Amino acid sequence: MHISSLDTPALLVDLDKTEANLDRAANYVRSHGLLLRPHTKTHKSPLIARMQLDRGAAGLTVAKVGEAEVIARDGVPNLLLAYPVWGDAKWHRLVEVAKRLPVTVALDSAEAASGLSRHAQRAGITLGILVEADLGMRRCGLPPGEGLVRLAQAISAMGGLRLEGLMFYPGHINLAAEAGEQQLETLRSELRAVIESFRTSGLPTDVVSGGSTPTLFQSHTIEGITEIRPGTYVFNDRTQVAAGACTWQDCAVTVLVTVVSTPRPDAAVIDGGSKTFTSDPLRPGGDGCFGRVVEMPSARFHKMNEEHGLLDLREHAGPPPRIGQRLRIIPNHVCVTVNMHETARGLRGETVQQSWPVAGRGKLQ
Amino acid sequence: MHISSLDTPALLVDLDKTEANLDRAANYVRSHGLLLRPHTKTHKSPLIARMQLDRGAAGLTVAKVGEAEVIARDGVPNLLLAYPVWGDAKWHRLVEVAKRLPVTVALDSAEAASGLSRHAQRAGITLGILVEADLGMRRCGLPPGEGLVRLAQAISAMGGLRLEGLMFYPGHINLAAEAGEQQLETLRSELRAVIESFRTSGLPTDVVSGGSTPTLFQSHTIEGITEIRPGTYVFNDRTQVAAGACTWQDCAVTVLVTVVSTPRPDAAVIDGGSKTFTSDPLRPGGDGCFGRVVEMPSARFHKMNEEHGLLDLREHAGPPPRIGQRLRIIPNHVCVTVNMHETARGLRGETVQQSWPVAGRGKLQ
Numbered sequence: 001m002h003i004s005s006l007d008t009p010a011l012l013v014d015l016d017k018t019e020a021n022l023d024r025a026a027n028y029v030r031s032h033g034l035l036l037r038p039h040t041k042t043h044k045s046p047l048i049a050r051m052q053l054d055r056g057a058a059g060l061t062v063a064k065v066g067e068a069e070v071i072a073r074d075g076v077p078n079l080l081l082a083y084p085v086w087g088d089a090k091w092h093r094l095v096e097v098a099k100r101l102p103v104t105v106a107l108d109s110a111e112a113a114s115g116l117s118r119h120a121q122r123a124g125i126t127l128g129i130l131v132e133a134d135l136g137m138r139r140c141g142l143p144p145g146e147g148l149v150r151l152a153q154a155i156s157a158m159g160g161l162r163l164e165g166l167m168f169y170p171g172h173i174n175l176a177a178e179a180g181e182q183q184l185e186t187l188r189s190e191l192r193a194v195i196e197s198f199r200t201s202g203l204p205t206d207v208v209s210g211g212s213t214p215t216l217f218q219s220h221t222i223e224g225i226t227e228i229r230p231g232t233y234v235f236n237d238r239t240q241v242a243a244g245a246c247t248w249q250d251c252a253v254t255v256l257v258t259v260v261s262t263p264r265p266d267a268a269v270i271d272g273g274s275k276t277f278t279s280d281p282l283r284p285g286g287d288g289c290f291g292r293v294v295e296m297p298s299a300r301f302h303k304m305n306e307e308h309g310l311l312d313l314r315e316h317a318g319p320p321p322r323i324g325q326r327l328r329i330i331p332n333h334v335c336v337t338v339n340m341h342e343t344a345r346g347l348r349g350e351t352v353q354q355s356w357p358v359a360g361r362g363k364l365q
Numbered sequence: 366m367h368i369s370s371l372d373t374p375a376l377l378v379d380l381d382k383t384e385a386n387l388d389r390a391a392n393y394v395r396s397h398g399l400l401l402r403p404h405t406k407t408h409k410s411p412l413i414a415r416m417q418l419d420r421g422a423a424g425l426t427v428a429k430v431g432e433a434e435v436i437a438r439d440g441v442p443n444l445l446l447a448y449p450v451w452g453d454a455k456w457h458r459l460v461e462v463a464k465r466l467p468v469t470v471a472l473d474s475a476e477a478a479s480g481l482s483r484h485a486q487r488a489g490i491t492l493g494i495l496v497e498a499d500l501g502m503r504r505c506g507l508p509p510g511e512g513l514v515r516l517a518q519a520i521s522a523m524g525g526l527r528l529e530g531l532m533f534y535p536g537h538i539n540l541a542a543e544a545g546e547q548q549l550e551t552l553r554s555e556l557r558a559v560i561e562s563f564r565t566s567g568l569p570t571d572v573v574s575g576g577s578t579p580t581l582f583q584s585h586t587i588e589g590i591t592e593i594r595p596g597t598y599v600f601n602d603r604t605q606v607a608a609g610a611c612t613w614q615d616c617a618v619t620v621l622v623t624v625v626s627t628p629r630p631d632a633a634v635i636d637g638g639s640k641t642f643t644s645d646p647l648r649p650g651g652d653g654c655f656g657r658v659v660e661m662p663s664a665r666f667h668k669m670n671e672e673h674g675l676l677d678l679r680e681h682a683g684p685p686p687r688i689g690q691r692l693r694i695i696p697n698h699v700c701v702t703v704n705m706h707e708t709a710r711g712l713r714g715e716t717v718q719q720s721w722p723v724a725g726r727g728k729l730q
Contacts, residue, residue, distance in 0.1 A: 140625075275701060
């Protein structure tokens with residue numbers, strides 16, 4: 001089927017670009033002796049997860065139990081739930097998944113570990129645990145220091161759990177900014193200290209899990225890391241280009257839209273807004289635009305309502321778009337955009353080679 | 366079932382508040398001789414649509430053909446597709462809907478009208494048409510003037526279509542701002558001129574469709590309006606409170622979340638981020654927060670990642686939240702938040718009285 005047979009808005013995945021993105025990361029980790037446990041939040045699809053595993057990924061990462069249930073198909077070697085999962089309902093479901101394949105959970109409290117311990121023991125299984133350290137992200141995780149070691153020690157003593165090491169998320173590091181290299185250097189030094197404190201306390205550091213897409217290819221410079229968990233690298237997006245992590249050519253996902261109105265000479269309205277793209281700004285900081293129009297990059301996609309996207313054409317030099325014309329748009333943040341679509345379309349050139357459901361979409365629990 | 370039995374994040378709909386919101390609007394339009402054709406984009410559910418019709422709504426409004434297909438159940442008197450729908454696939458599907466109940470389409474181009482005319486004639490049906498005027502919103506719609514009249518005249522001559530009048534969307538009017546009353550006065554005067562131009566050209570003004578939630582209760586002051594199409598009024602949200610359109614007590618939708626981490630004394634992490642709420646800012650302008658925490662309104666919900674919500678507790682005076690504690694959050698923009706959830710839970714007090722699928726969720730085409 002040709003792309004012109006698709007109705008819009010449609011989520012397009014360029015399979016050649018996707019494969020190139022996956023190969024690049026796979027080659028990188030192989031050459032540096034790192035493991036890759038990609039975060040599936042970006043694609044939410046067992047089909048893409050299979051492509052990652054076929055290229056040597058050591059396991060897969062998820063954030064929610066519902067995502068784990070979707071992604072834990074036959075042949076998946078293990079899952080990391082990189083989230084401090086809470087509550088009997090979720091612990092019960094997670095243990096059911098862990099009966100089928102090894103599951104590791106990253107967390108930052110004795111309370112969460114204790115709940116998992118209780119459920120794991122009742123089911124007669126063992127869950128891997130990574131203690132989450134906050135190395136500057138200021139989200140979850142305990143800061144380096146005694147509290148982190150004490151938490152790890154407490155977990156070591158809990159039944160049904162096997163402490164494997166540490167997790168951190170370097171999502172605050174912006175290598176495109178002047179401060180980026182300094183942020184990275186601070187992280188290196190904090191991580192060294194944390195690893196050292198674990199070793200002197202006799203705590204395991206078999207797994208030291210880091211990695212994000214913007215820092216992916218710097219991972220080998222962070223001493224002690226054993227694995228990385230990038231997500232966005234599979235598709236890339238406008239924010240990754242701005243971060244210097246990839247080029248426009250590496251952006252594998254576009255949203256196909258149609259111009260539905262040209263009400264003023266300097267404006268066109270497309271049939272996708274915040275319910276198609278989400279309102280995520282370009283990070284960090286934002287530039288007031290919601291995507292890059294591939295066919296007319298000087299058109300500013302500057303405003304959205306739920307189903308309307310507004311293109312400002314004042315800086316667009318070529319012929320103005322016609323009603324009915326189709327455009328392809330690279331989103332600001334591909335992870336949240338993919339999550340808005342029921343179906344993804346895999347392309348080779350302009351041929352739709354296959355379609356698949358975004359199976360993990362909306363799995364909030 | 367008690368609310369405590371729900372896992373999180375969960376979309377909660379307070380049915381008492383919803384009914385009060387619906388009653389208030391129904392009483393208002395009745396007392397002013399206006400018709401109400403509510404926009405179902407907010408709830409995307411036949412069940413809530415039924416509640417609107419039971420209170421006297423004259424019809425329902427949708428933006429997408431997929432929404433029309435979901436909402437066009439038995440007993441729905443008519444649908445307004447308030448969107449310049451484009452393309453053979455959608456025109457075909459819309460005509461199928463129009464075989465079952467009267468459908469009117471709002472549009473702003475002869476191209477879109479022509480496509481609908483062709484499909485309607487082929488099917489032997491008639492579609493109602495409203496011409497969309499831009500009275501300051503600067504989205505779709507032609508500005509007042511000859512172009513608008515000429516478009517209406519062209520549509521009058523097309524087979525399969527019945528021109529019914531005009532539509533406009535006053536979404537730019539912010540009555541909470543100093544300029545609000547002047548914006549409204551400009552709109553009144555422009556609408557008078559447009560209606561006059563239609564009448565002197567012998568064009569129908571049987572339907573003059575306006576209305577948004579923030580301007581809902583001003584509709585009777587806009588001469589010539591015959592119907593309004595508010596959407597958000599059914600649930601309300603943080604933006605509507607900021608606009609002065611309602612109070613916190615009128616906000617019927619909250620998202621139930623769980624505190625999953627308290628990594629620093631001044632921070633708590635909840636299990637909902639941009640994939641639960643979306644990143645829509647408070648409009649207009651934004652205040653850097655993503656919702657109001659009902660139980661601790663001085664906690665600032667100031668940061669989100671996809672599955673993490675960050676609460677800044679520095680201004681929170683009461684006891685700090687515990688891991689496992691549940692909170693309810695009023696979102697910035699309820700329409701996009703509802704669209705992130707597969708299921709809605711209807712509450713009476715703290716009892717979950719019924720659950721329903723958000724059936725129109727993700728119907729992008």
